[in-house]
Amino acid sequence: MKRFSPDLPHLYVRGKNFVFRLVIPAHLRGLAGKAEFKVSLKTKDHLTALRKYGEVEPYYQNLMEKLRAGETLTSATDLSYEEIVKIAEMQGRTYTPLDQLLQNPTEFIQTHTNWTKAGKPKGRELQSYFGTATPTIKLSDLVTFYETDQIHLLSPLSDRERSKKINPLQNAVKQLTAFLGKDIELESLTRQQTRDFHKSLKAKIASQEIKANTASKYITHMRVLIKTYKLAHDDESETVFDGLNFIAEDNARPPFSxxxxxxxxxxxxxxxxxxxxxxxxxxxxxxxxxxxxxxxxxxxxxxxxxxxxxxxxxxxxxxxxxxxxxxxxxxxxxxxxxxxxxxxxxxxxxxxxxxxxxxxxxxxxxxxxxxxxxxxxxxxxxxxxxxxxxxxxxxxxxxxxxxxxxxxxxxxxxxxxxxxxxxxxxxxxxxxxxxxxxxxxxxxxx
Missing domain, CATH: 1.10.443.10 (Intergrase catalytic core)
Structure with missing residues (x-):
């Protein structure tokens, strides 16, 4: 295998086929679970190879930055569904859900053969071969999903009434993602993270930065958003916010005498x-x-x-x-x-x-x-x-x-x-x- 051009350090030619290779430094290989990133570009055409190289190179450079930051890439759970589908696309494959593969034995056998030839990769690449990743949603998209799912209840509302209902939901997501430091997939949100968020709200209440009612609403709104998403996907299990509550203050208006x-x-x-x-x-x-x-x-x-x-x-x-x-x-x-x-x-x-x-x-x-x-x-x-x-x-x-x-x-x-x-x-x-x-x-x- 030889390098195609000094100006494109990670583009190689094997026989007549183009391959992307990015060597992982020795001290980072434990986090990556491999010695290099290697992807067949599935083409013999120079122009097609250059186009695919432009798509693949930034993606794997981003993975390299994650490794330098101390993140592990040995688990498929740190990538989104969309990212795993992208891996298949960059390797010239079509991502096919596992249930569809099992309905077509010939396609399943061919997929297994391709996986074996690739060295039986694990983690995220294994999911990209056998379609075991499931669609998920980011925290920032929960409100949009809620609006679509609850359109029958929201459509009769005036613009002001709709805003009064939606804005608090958006603010709750904003508070949570600000605490986490980033927007993440819903499936990757853990119970420990929600407990830590709950603990941080307690500290804000203690310092009188917010009131208990406000903190309670953040938790309640996140619970509603997640529950709506789960029920829409026939999932009746508890949310990671269940049981995390605050004793709300009595804010009832006093009566006039x-x-x-x-x-x-x-x-x-x-x-x-x-x-x-x-x-x-x-x-x-x-x-x-x-x-x-x-x-x-x-x-x-x-x-x-x-x-x-x-x-x-x-x-x-x-x-x-x-x-x-x-x-x-x-x-x-x-x-x-x-x-x-x-x-x-x-x-x-x-x-x-x-x-x-x-x-x-x-x-x-x-x-x-x-x-x-x-x-x-x-x-x-x-x-x-x-x-x-x-x-x-x-x-x-x-x-x-x-x-x-x-x-x-x-x-x-x-x-x-x-x-x-x-x-x-x-x-x-x-x-x-x-x-x-x-x-x-x-x-x-x-």
Missing amino acids: IDFLNERWFKEDVFATLNPCAKALLFAVIDTGCSFKELCGLNPDHEIKLSATVPHIIIQENQNRQLKTAHRKRIIPLVGYSLRSFQDFPHGFTKYATGNGPSNASGLINKFMKNNGLLETDEHAIYSLRHTFKDRMRRHRIPEELQHYLMGHKDHGMGSRYGHGYPLEEIVTYMQHVSKDWKYLSLNDK
């Missing part, structure tokens, strides 16, 4: 400078306990019933929005401040009926309340009104099953699964008692 609302919100028209639609939307929450998203997404033709014997709204999925859970579907009679809001805006809160409307309204109103001293503490926000609504129902001894229904929460009791539930005429009676919490409701009378 009834006295604070009576004295600060209703005694005078402190909301006079807030645009009327935003004010009505805020006040609609007070005696319904609904979220902005639920109220802004109402279909005025089918879900706002002001002319009914009992004025009410219907919270259900429609073309404007999905519900957070199936339990959020409910019919809520309108009383007190919420009734006044819908009387002023009988077609709904159209200014905020867009996909980003609820978020825009939330930002505007929270800022207004903060600037005007309308938050009871720094921990309070609009969502605190839902907690207040729950406390008010408790205070007025509304049956617990009905409380769950009006809040849109799941009732774990068996009783809720029987019958048709409470009639609207009975629900409104309970709600009217609750609306009597407000001393100054008459100030808004027309």
Whole structure:
């Protein structure tokens, strides 16, 4: 075997066939498991050989750099599926999965013969001959896979809602790969690595760099991504993140006190400078306990019933929005401040009926309340009104099953699964008692 040209130090000719050879230094051969990298370019043509040399040489130089860095190449597990397929291609072979080889005895025998002639290589080259490598995925590709797999759930969401769901997943992957120092194949992610990541998050919590809830979300999001990928490939086994949890802090918003609302919100028209639609939307929450998203997404033709014997709204999925859970579907009679809001805006809160409307309204109103001293503490926000609504129902001894229904929460009791539930005429009676919490409701009378 002779060198083809001094300018191409690793290109050789054996007979009339071109071969790539790269000698491995003696002190690195233990890591490589061989003395040289040698690949037949499967051609006698000079131009074809030069083209293949340009493909093969950078690949094996990269392997040499790994050896110099102390990485072992004796195991096939340190290469991706794509890299193993590439080995077959560079050696002029077609990578064929083992199950297909076994279905064609002639092809299997020929593959075995070729493997024997090549010196029965082991590790990654053995996998490239007999197709035992399996497709895998890098950590950085998990979110894209999740979006494709869960398209039936994501497609109905607005751009903002989709971002709120996807961005935390992307951030979790970013945190993990930053800890690992590189993007790796999912199959190569070990339990020890995830335990070390978990330990590093503990240290960040201890140094107050992050909160326990944040760390818990990183772990949960990675578990969701990996589980989604595994289930899509009929793998129901545990993930390497299972059992690694944090005790999350209670970040629930505190409820407003009834006295604070009576004295600060209703005694005078402190909301006079807030645009009327935003004010009505805020006040609609007070005696319904609904979220902005639920109220802004109402279909005025089918879900706002002001002319009914009992004025009410219907919270259900429609073309404007999905519900957070199936339990959020409910019919809520309108009383007190919420009734006044819908009387002023009988077609709904159209200014905020867009996909980003609820978020825009939330930002505007929270800022207004903060600037005007309308938050009871720094921990309070609009969502605190839902907690207040729950406390008010408790205070007025509304049956617990009905409380769950009006809040849109799941009732774990068996009783809720029987019958048709409470009639609207009975629900409104309970709600009217609750609306009597407000001393100054008459100030808004027309």
